[in-house]
Amino acid sequence: xxxxxxxxxxxxxxxxxxxxxxxxxxxxxxxxxxxxxxxxxxxxxxxxxxxxxxxxxxxxxxxxxxxxxxxxxxxxxxxxxxxxxxxxxxxxxxxxxxxxxxxxxxxxxxxxxxxxxxxxxxxxxxxxxxxxxxxxxxxxxxxxxxxxxxxxxxxxxxxxxxxxxxxxxxxxxxxxxxxxxxxxxxxxxxxxxxxxxxxxxxxxxxxxxxxxxxxxxxxxxxxxxxxxxxxxxxxxxxxxxxxxxxxxxxxxxxxxxxxxxxxxxxxxxxxxxxxxxxxxxxxxxxxxxxxxxxxxxxxxxxxxxxxxxxxxxxxxxxxxxxxxxxxxxxx
Ligand code: ACO
Numbered sequence: 001x002x003x004x005x006x007x008x009x010x011x012x013x014x015x016x017x018x019x020x021x022x023x024x025x026x027x028x029x030x031x032x033x034x035x036x037x038x039x040x041x042x043x044x045x046x047x048x049x050x051x052x053x054x055x056x057x058x059x060x061x062x063x064x065x066x067x068x069x070x071x072x073x074x075x076x077x078x079x080x081x082x083x084x085x086x087x088x089x090x091x092x093x094x095x096x097x098x099x100x101x102x103x104x105x106x107x108x109x110x111x112x113x114x115x116x117x118x119x120x121x122x123x124x125x126x127x128x129x130x131x132x133x134x135x136x137x138x139x140x141x142x143x144x145x146x147x148x149x150x151x152x153x154x155x156x157x158x159x160x161x162x163x164x165x166x167x168x169x170x171x172x173x174x175x176x177x178x179x180x181x182x183x184x185x186x187x188x189x190x191x192x193x194x195x196x197x198x199x200x201x202x203x204x205x206x207x208x209x210x211x212x213x214x215x216x217x218x219x220x221x222x223x224x225x226x227x228x229x230x231x232x233x234x235x236x237x238x239x240x241x242x243x244x245x246x247x248x249x250x251x252x253x254x255x256x257x258x259x260x261x262x263x264x265x266x267x268x269x270x271x272x273x274x275x276x277x278x279x280x281x282x283x284x285x286x287x288x289x290x291x292x293x294x295x296x297x298x299x300x301x302x303x304x305x306x307x308x309x310x311x312x313x314x315x316x317x318x319x320x321x322x323x324x325x326x327x328x329x330x331x
Contacts, residue, residue: 013072044262117319
């Protein structure tokens, strides 16, 4: 392929991995003061997968990576960069991507993490596009992997019903075909960082007896505030990214919003003025698995046979930072 004829970057493999253990709303009823009815009506979640004590973020990512490469008909020797989006890294350093590189035996290819909360997969797509189109890399394994349940306070009913663990991703390469990533949009607002945060464990509040006693190692969020911003920002990002691609909302075949809450998903769809059947929702099965939600949804609609060549997909996310962003993709 001549670089002059390259038009876009294209997804050539998809896949995901979730741990075996499933925690249902009925299980949660036995753990905290909640009910299946509350969780279902407020969030749409019915069950989520939970990593075992031995399983960590890189383990999930390595298994997802193997499945994605298999789906693409590739081996690890065919990729030349690994990007892992995560907010729950195995270690603060080295990066989880380096642990994944070791696990996949992808010797010496570069590897790094992206930290952009639940928007990490979208940020990763945007980075991958620029690295491929500027000829730095040819074929990138982009993974989103998260073990949010390991930073969940299981005594806090406000948060413990929301999250699950998963890894998912794509392989990306350049294409001269008339398909691929058409446009992108990304934003952040650090002024709102405290609203969704893991306060302890970094250098601001290093791990100590006090941090443990005050439960600062757990994810903390102001759910109502996050909700309002998520709907506004994802709606804005989806509208803008479609405009940037020179398309209209009527051209959208599927909207894949980050899956944080069924009401956020529905409200984002309404902001973009899309029919409900075009808005993908898988949250009932997995809960909020952060960076993995969009690539799992993409893999599932692909495997279901619903995706046709030239379908226009808008993927849009919002997360800690705050960060938000979107891409328009022609299948
Ligand atoms: N079961 C029963 N009652 C509960 C539960 C529960 N699990 N959780 C909260 N409640 C109660 C509250 O205590 C409150 O009771 P009160 O009125 O007596 O004080 C009541 O339900 C209503 O609480 P709200 O917080 O107002 O409920 P809301 O309708 O806002 O739903 C939720 C809460 C589901 C958290 C919602 O705000 C939300 O989804 N926010 C966005 C979450 C999100 O997107 N997170 C971002 C991603 S995470 C990441 O980026 C890593």
